[in-house]
Each structure stands twice: as structure tokens, then as C-alpha cells.
Amino acid sequence: MTDTSAGRVPARPTRAAAPGRAARRARRTALLEWIAVHALGVAAALFFVLPFVFVVLTSLMTDQQALTRDLVPSTWQWSNYRAVFDTPGFLTWWRNTLLYAGLGTVLTVVSSVPVAYALAKFRFRGRHLSLMLVISMMMLPPQVIIIPMYLFWAKELGLSGTLWPLIVPMAFGDAFSIFLLRQFLMTIPDEYLDAARVDGCGELRVLLRIVLPMARPGIAAVALFQFFYAWNDYFGPQIYASENPGAWTLSYGLESFKGAHHTDWNLTMAATVLVMAPVIVVFFFAQRAFVEGVTLTGVKG
Amino acid sequence: MSTNTLRAKRRRSGLRTMAFLSPWLIGFSVFFAYPLLSTVYFSLMKYDGFKPPVWNSFANWSYVFDAYPLFWPALWNTLWLVLVMVACRVVFGLGIGLLITRIKTATGVFRTLFYLPYLAPPVAATMAFAFLLNPGTGPVDSLLERAGLPAPGWFDDPSWSKPALTMLALWGVGDLMVIFMAALLDVPREQYEAAELDGSSAWQRFRYVTLPNISPIVVFAVVTGVIQTMQYYTQPLVAGKVASGVIGGSGQQFEPGYPDKSTLTLPQLVYNLGFQRFDYGSACVIALVLFALAMAFTALLMRRRGGLIGTGE
Numbered sequence: 196m197t198d199t200s201a202g203r204v205p206a207r208p209t210r211a212a213a214p215g216r217a218a219r220r221a222r223r224t225a226l227l228e229w230i231a232v233h234a235l236g237v238a239a240a241l242f243f244v245l246p247f248v249f250v251v252l253t254s255l256m257t258d259q260q261a262l263t264r265d266l267v268p269s270t271w272q273w274s275n276y277r278a279v280f281d282t283p284g285f286l287t288w289w290r291n292t293l294l295y296a297g298l299g300t301v302l303t304v305v306s307s308v309p310v311a312y313a314l315a316k317f318r319f320r321g322r323h324l325s326l327m328l329v330i331s332m333m334m335l336p337p338q339v340i341i342i343p344m345y346l347f348w349a350k351e352l353g354l355s356g357t358l359w360p361l362i363v364p365m366a367f368g369d370a371f372s373i374f375l376l377r378q379f380l381m382t383i384p385d386e387y388l389d390a391a392r393v394d395g396c397g398e399l400r401v402l403l404r405i406v407l408p409m410a411r412p413g414i415a416a417v418a419l420f421q422f423f424y425a426w427n428d429y430f431g432p433q434i435y436a437s438e439n440p441g442a443w444t445l446s447y448g449l450e451s452f453k454g455a456h457h458t459d460w461n462l463t464m465a466a467t468v469l470v471m472a473p474v475i476v477v478f479f480f481a482q483r484a485f486v487e488g489v490t491l492t493g494v495k496g
Numbered sequence: 497m498s499t500n501t502l503r504a505k506r507r508r509s510g511l512r513t514m515a516f517l518s519p520w521l522i523g524f525s526v527f528f529a530y531p532l533l534s535t536v537y538f539s540l541m542k543y544d545g546f547k548p549p550v551w552n553s554f555a556n557w558s559y560v561f562d563a564y565p566l567f568w569p570a571l572w573n574t575l576w577l578v579l580v581m582v583a584c585r586v587v588f589g590l591g592i593g594l595l596i597t598r599i600k601t602a603t604g605v606f607r608t609l610f611y612l613p614y615l616a617p618p619v620a621a622t623m624a625f626a627f628l629l630n631p632g633t634g635p636v637d638s639l640l641e642r643a644g645l646p647a648p649g650w651f652d653d654p655s656w657s658k659p660a661l662t663m664l665a666l667w668g669v670g671d672l673m674v675i676f677m678a679a680l681l682d683v684p685r686e687q688y689e690a691a692e693l694d695g696s697s698a699w700q701r702f703r704y705v706t707l708p709n710i711s712p713i714v715v716f717a718v719v720t721g722v723i724q725t726m727q728y729y730t731q732p733l734v735a736g737k738v739a740s741g742v743i744g745g746s747g748q749q750f751e752p753g754y755p756d757k758s759t760l761t762l763p764q765l766v767y768n769l770g771f772q773r774f775d776y777g778s779a780c781v782i783a784l785v786l787f788a789l790a791m792a793f794t795a796l797l798m799r800r801r802g803g804l805i806g807t808g809e
Contacts, residue, residue, distance in 0.1 A: 228598075307519070310520040332524065335791075340527070342776050368520035447619075
């Protein structure tokens with residue numbers, strides 16, 4: 196994340212020239228404020244972190260102890276994690292999730308970039324309308340069109356029980372990604388593009404040579420969002436893949452894992468950790484792009 | 497330049513635009529316009545996926561509004577979530593945003609910790625909370641009891657299940673924190689300095705400097721929160737399933753909205769009618785209600801002050 200905290204916050208006036216007592220009082224107020232703010236910060240941090248801590252602690256208990264009210268494992272049973280990996284299907288769910296998230300992300304980026312470029316930089320009739328439609332698609336709950344989509348994929352094409360009904364549409368632009376990229380491309384000054392055009396570049400060359408390198412942060416944000424979206428998706432796999440455990444993803448399989456291990460909270464929590472962990476690892480490598488993306492969707496424009 | 501070449505040039509640039517837009521033009525037609533029209537068509541048909549669709553006039557519509565026992569509870573829950581969950585999330589998100597802009601030590605660490613839960617996959621986060629709030633063995637109730645406080649039944653108690661979902665939503669407030677943080681840092685510093693010279697209190701500075709400056713972002717957060725509530729599906733469903741103990745692969749019987757319909761949302765009804773009861777017609781009625789609600793709030797988002805989400809036109 197960018198360090199924006201310094202400077203622009205309403206700073207306390209540090210009037211060095213002020214006489215002794217007033218200055219001392221100001222300093223004491225500042226110190227008290229510092230303590231209050233950081234105490235609140237620690238309290239908030241506990242609220243955000245403790246659920247993770249309890250989940251991890253429970254994932255290391257024995258199945259017996261996980262059913263008690265103990266907070267800390269009496270014996271640290273690391274083998275729970277191996278037991279999760281040994282569960283039939285778990286590795287398949289991983290593979291399916293990587294396929295859905297990985298291939299889906301590549302397709303989304305490749306198909307959304309040219310659309311976003313046209314919406315940001317071309318002048319044409321219907322441009323405003325197109326943008327409105329993109330935003331409408333972005334806000335559309337997926338359940339609104341699921342009945343015809345399901346009938347199309349399952350009855351017409353016979354593709355239920357696979358993840359293809361979720362992956363293939365990503366080759367045709369994703370509204371959220373188009374919108375986010377468009378917002379990003381708007382910030383690139385036209386002068387760069389015009390210079391390249393004067394040099395005789397066609398629009399495709401301008402896009403590939405000039406725009407793409409400058410748009411790298413925006414593309415990274417879109418790719419991350421899309422990857423996480425697929426990783427987290429529950430509704431899609433539930434509709435199309437539920438009938439075939441061989442096509443389940445982690446998010447969908449995790450729920451059935453709980454079903455198969457009714458009272459084994461320790462194993463369920465270990466599986467939960469294993470579904471959360473990759474997302475968190477990816478985040479640590481790509482914090483900046485991610486936070487930029489969140490800000491871009493809401494504030495810039 | 498002669499008019500001929502000009503026209504040719506314009507046509508070429510039109511084709512070029514079409515070429516760049518083509519993935520989305522196909523996507524829009526096949527995955528938006530066609531299914532949407534199709535949903536309207538099926539909402540007027542009797543269709544179970546096996547026998548060919550039969551004209552049904554408005555029978556599906558009157559069934560959903562008059563006879564379907566889950567519709568009004570789901571709508572009521574949606575209203576509750578809009579009024580309580582969205583409001584709590586915005587206030588809490590703003591509070592955390594204010595807090596993080598004031599923290600001067602280890603800012604990066606705090607920010608990351610505050611943000612992380614937002615990233616937890618919804619199914620995993622819901623499972624985690626179903627365990628944490630589990631009345632028998634969960635750490636939250638055991639801590640509450642040790643402190644001598646009443647221990648609610650959370651996801652097992654109809655009057656506590658939505659508050660429990662709200663806690664889960666507050667845990668993942670990181671997206672709003674980031675948006676508010678950016679907005680707060682954009683408030684001109686001079687305005688604070690001027691207010692301070694006038695001897696204003698901290699509350700006055702918040703009320704008369706901060707709030708007016710960030711009010712568009714507050715509205716943005718509220719409206720997008722409402723739209724997200726229309727899509728609220730995974731968390732209430734998984735929470736209900738885990739708490740009721742019925743969970744797992746397809747086809748298992750599960751009392752929708754456990755406990756006592758208190759976690760039902762409109763998207764769940766589409767699934768219930770369409771994929772459990774194979775009443776595609778009535779499922780499409782719910783889908784259109786959902787569509788109308790989502791689009792109404794999207795229009796609000798785009799119209800206010802020439803576009804809150806900054807279409808930059």
C-alpha cells in the first residue's frame with residue numbers, strides 16, 4: 196500500500212514559539228490523543244485478527260478438544276492439515292479452482308482491455324450509452340439471468356457438471372473489469388497516444404506499445420479482482436458443477452467437506468485455513484495493485 | 497479533404513471501434529440482453545425444464561406475491577439488511593477510516609490487519625464465523641459467559657441470525673475502509689487549519705469540514721451497499737446450512753432460510769424455485785423483482801451529480 200498517511204492528515208499545530216505552559220498543555224493533549232488513537236487501533240486490530248487466530252488454533256486441536264470450549268490446543272496436531280489434503284477430492288478441487296481462476300483471469304484481461312480502451316479513448320456515437328450498459332451489467336445480480344443461462348448451457352449445450360459455463364463467458368469481456376480498466380485508462384493523457392499516431396501507429400499498435408505498458412497497474416488490479424472473484428465464487432459452481440464432484444472448486448467443496456466431517460471442527464477449520472491462505476499470500480505480493488483497484492472503482496473519475 | 501475520403505475515414509474508424517468493442521458486444525448480446533428477455537418470457541410461462549413451456553399469463557406473478565410462503569420473509573430480511581447491515585457497515589467503515597488516518601505508528605501493519613478479513617473467501621469466512629459463534633463450542637459465547645454476559649444462539653436463533661451476519665459483514669469492512677481513507681486524505685488541509693484557528697472542537701471539525709467533503713463517498717458507499725445486499729447470497733445460505741447441520745452436495749433437503757426463514761434473501765428464492773422445485777417460471781418472477789430493485793439503485797448511482805461512479809463525461 197502506498198504510504199499516504201504522512202502529511203495530509205490534519206496535523207496538530209506545533210507552534211514552537213508558543214510560551215511554555217500552553218506548549219506543554221498542547222503536548223500533553225497530543226500525547227493523550229496518541230494513546231487514545233492507538234488503544235482504539237489495537238482494539239480494532241483484535242476484532243479483525245482474533246477470528247483468524249481462533250480458526251487456526253482450532254485447526255490444530257484434536258477432534259475431541261475442538262468440541263470443547265478450550266481456546267488453545269493441548270496437543271498441537273499438525274497432522275490435521277495432512278488429513279485434509281488426503282481427503283478424496285481435495286486436490287481435484289484445487290486443480291479446478293486454479294483452472295477456473297487462472298484461465299478465467301487471462302481470458303477476462305485479454306477480452307476486456309480493448310473494450311475499455313475504446314470506451315476510454317475513442318469518440319463514437321453511443322459511447323455514453325455503452326458505458327451505461329457496462330455499469331448496468333456490472334450491477335446486475337447474477338441470479339437475474341441464471342435460469343435462461345442454465346437452460347442454455349445445460350439443456351442446449353450439455354455442459355452442466357463442468358466449469359466451462361463459468362469460464363467461456365469470460366472470453367467476452369467482464370463488465371466490472373471493463374469499467375475499472377476504463378477508469379484507469381482515462382487517466383493516461385491523450386498526448387502520448389497522439390504522438391504515436393502521428394508517428395504512423397495504428398490503433399492496435401498504440402494499444403499494445405503505448406497503452407499496455409502504462410496501464411500495467413490497472414491490469415494487475417483487474418487480474419487480481421478477477422482471480423479472487425473466481426476463487427471465492429460459490430453460486431456459479433453450485434449451479435453448474437454441483438452434480439459432479441469432479442468439477443467442484445474449493446469454495447464449493449469446502450461446504451461439503453463440513454458435511455462429510457459433521458463434528459470434526461478441527462478438520463473443517465484446517466480446510467478453511469487452506470482455502471483462505473492462498474488469497475492472503477497473493478495479497479501480500481500484490482497489495483499495492485489491489486488497494487489501488489479498490490480506490491479506483493469508487494473515487495477516481 | 498474531399499467529402500469522399502472523409503466519409504471513408506469515418507466508416508473506417510466506425511469499423512475500428514466495432515472491432516475493439518466486439519468481445520463485449522457479443523458478451524452483451526449473449527450473456528445479458530438475450531437472457532434478460534428470456535427471463536421476461538419465462539416469467540409468463542409454466543415451465544419445469546422437461547415438458548415444453550406453456551403460456552401461463554400472470555399466474556406465476558400472483559403465485560409469488562400471494563401464495564409463495566418465502567417471498568415476503570425474504571423481502572423483509574432484505575429491508576432489514578439494507579437498514580441495519582448497510583448502515584452499520586458504512587458507519588463502521590468510516591470510523592475505521594478515520595482511525596487509520598490518525599494512527600501514526602506502524603500504520604502499514606494496522607492497515608493490512610484491518611483489510612485482510614475483506615479478502616477471506618465468503619464461504620470460508622462464513623464457516624469460520626459459524627464456528628466462532630457456535631453456541632455449544634464456539635469461543636465467542638464461551639468468552640461472553642466467562643464475562644458474565646448472556647450468550648446468544650446467533651445462527652441458531654431467528655432473532656440473532658441477522659445480527660450475526662452483520663458482524664460477519666463488519667469483519668470484512670476493508671473495502672469501505674480503503675475508500676474512506678482515500679476520501680479523508682483528499683480533504684483540503686487548509687480547511688482544518690482554518691477551523692482550528694476559529695477554535696472549533698473536534699466534533700465541529702468532523703461535522704462541518706470532514707462530512708461535507710466526503711459526503712459523495714458516503715452516498716456511494718450506501719448505494720453500492722444496497723446493490724450488494726440485493727446480491728447477498730453465499731453468506732446467509734452457508735450460515736443457514738452449517739447451523740442447521742444439513743450441508744453437502746446437491747439435492748439434500750435443507751430448510752431454506754434456517755432458522756425460521758430469518759436468513760432468506762431474494763437470490764436464494766431464485767435457487768429454491770428454479771433449482772429445487774423446478775418452477776422456472778416463478779423463479780424468473782423473483783429474478784425480475786431483483787432486476788428492478790438493482791437497476792433502480794444503479795440509476796440512482798449514475799444520476800446523482802452527473803454520475804457518482806465518475807463516468808467522467
